[in-house]
Amino acid sequence: MRKKVTVVGAGHVGATLAQRIAETRLADVVLVDVVEGVPQGKSLDLLEAGPVLGYDSKVTGTNGYEETAGSDVIVITAGLARKPGMSRDDLLAANVNIVKKVAGETGRRSPDAIMIVVTNPMDVMGYVAMRTCGFPRERVIGMGGVLDSGRFRTFIARELGVSVENTHAFVMGGHGDSMVPLPRYSTVAGIPITELMTAEQINRLVERTRNGGAEIVDLLKTGSAYYAPSAATLEMVEAMLLDKKKILPCSVYLEGEYGVKGTFAGVPVKLGAKGVEQVVEIKLSADENAAFMKSVDAVRAGCEKFT
Numbered sequence: 001m002r003k004k005v006t007v008v009g010a011g012h013v014g015a016t017l018a019q020r021i022a023e024t025r026l027a028d029v030v031l032v033d034v035v036e037g038v039p040q041g042k043s044l045d046l047l048e049a050g051p052v053l054g055y056d057s058k059v060t061g062t063n064g065y066e067e068t069a070g071s072d073v074i075v076i077t078a079g080l081a082r083k084p085g086m087s088r089d090d091l092l093a094a095n096v097n098i099v100k101k102v103a104g105e106t107g108r109r110s111p112d113a114i115m116i117v118v119t120n121p122m123d124v125m126g127y128v129a130m131r132t133c134g135f136p137r138e139r140v141i142g143m144g145g146v147l148d149s150g151r152f153r154t155f156i157a158r159e160l161g162v163s164v165e166n167t168h169a170f171v172m173g174g175h176g177d178s179m180v181p182l183p184r185y186s187t188v189a190g191i192p193i194t195e196l197m198t199a200e201q202i203n204r205l206v207e208r209t210r211n212g213g214a215e216i217v218d219l220l221k222t223g224s225a226y227y228a229p230s231a232a233t234l235e236m237v238e239a240m241l242l243d244k245k246k247i248l249p250c251s252v253y254l255e256g257e258y259g260v261k262g263t264f265a266g267v268p269v270k271l272g273a274k275g276v277e278q279v280v281e282i283k284l285s286a287d288e289n290a291a292f293m294k295s296v297d298a299v300r301a302g303c304e305k306f307t
């Protein structure tokens with residue numbers, strides 16, 4: 001039987017993710033949105049691309065939740081997108097109620113699913129979703145680090161004139177302005193970028209990575225990035241549906257790892273069929289640890305409002 005993925009929010013990120021899932025033949029997709037006709041229309045459009053591209057994935061659009069029952073993975077992209085000049089944190093209040101509703105409705109109907117939270121501010125929304133649906137921490141995961149490290153990898157590859165496939169990068173901490181890209185653990189063909197670039201070059205790329213979301217918002221004027229965010233989410237969905245045991249930077253609820261308890265934060269984790277199968281603890285220097293803790297504190301302040 002084909003796997004089933006529910007994507008809530010049929011906007012830019014959600015609909016593009018549905019397209020990527022269908023085109024990679026990973027699963028059937030149920031696309032949910034509050035706007036009447038939009039999930040139905042986009043789903044029908046995606047179905048009609050199937051014969052041309054050669055995929056048989058069933059794509060169903062709905063304004064309700066009955067069709068989502070028995071999903072293997074639930075992805076929450078419902079909410080408001082960032083507007084120019086608006087920080088991720090401005091979105092907090094607006095999106096909490098949406099995420100509570102969506103996590104409750106989907107969690108009840110798919111109690112064994114793994115939930116991926118994309119809605120911003122993602123780390124806090126992950127916490128809100130976990131509290132609402134009552135899933136164990138292994139099965140509620142925030143998407144942010146894969147996107148941030150993808151942006152860092154893009155800039156590294158372009159700076160050095162090498163293939164993106166040769167690059168690897170780690171970004172830890174909250175998915176916000178305080179995120180912590182880690183140059184020591186970022187490599188090209190296994191060589192740390194600290195041996196390939198000057199400190200000035202690295203700082204420039206780190207800054208651009210931190211501002212990666214805002215750079216695109218400023219260019220688009222309305223709406224925010226969705227091609228790379230949906231690609232990053234697909235990598236996580238694929239790692240779990242195919243039980244790949246892939247180590248990726250994701251936001252998870254920490255229970256003592258890195259000396260942090262009781263909040264979500266971006267850390268390297270092993271993703272497989274059970275969701276988060278391990279939190280990978282890497283050694284941080286004093287400076288890296290200080291930046292990570294500062295970022296975690298910013299997320300914790302958001303989470304504490306909802307305990």
Ligand SMILES: NC(=O)c1ccc[n+]([C@@H]2O[C@H](COP(=O)([O-])OP(=O)(O)OC[C@H]3O[C@@H](n4cnc5c(N)ncnc54)[C@H](O)[C@@H]3O)[C@@H](O)[C@H]2O)c1
Pocket residue numbers: 008009010011012013014032033034035077078079080081082095098101102117118119120122143144147175223224225226229
């Ligand atoms: N974590 C990340 O790295 C990352 C990256 C990109 C975008 N985002 C976030 O993802 C979210 C979606 O972004 P987008 O560009 O797709 O926005 P969008 O506005 O295009 O789509 C959001 C969709 O959610 C729907 N929606 C609103 N309330 C809903 C509800 N109660 N139930 C179901 N659907 C509902 C809207 O109708 C809309 O279609 C935003 O919060 C954005 O900030 C996060």
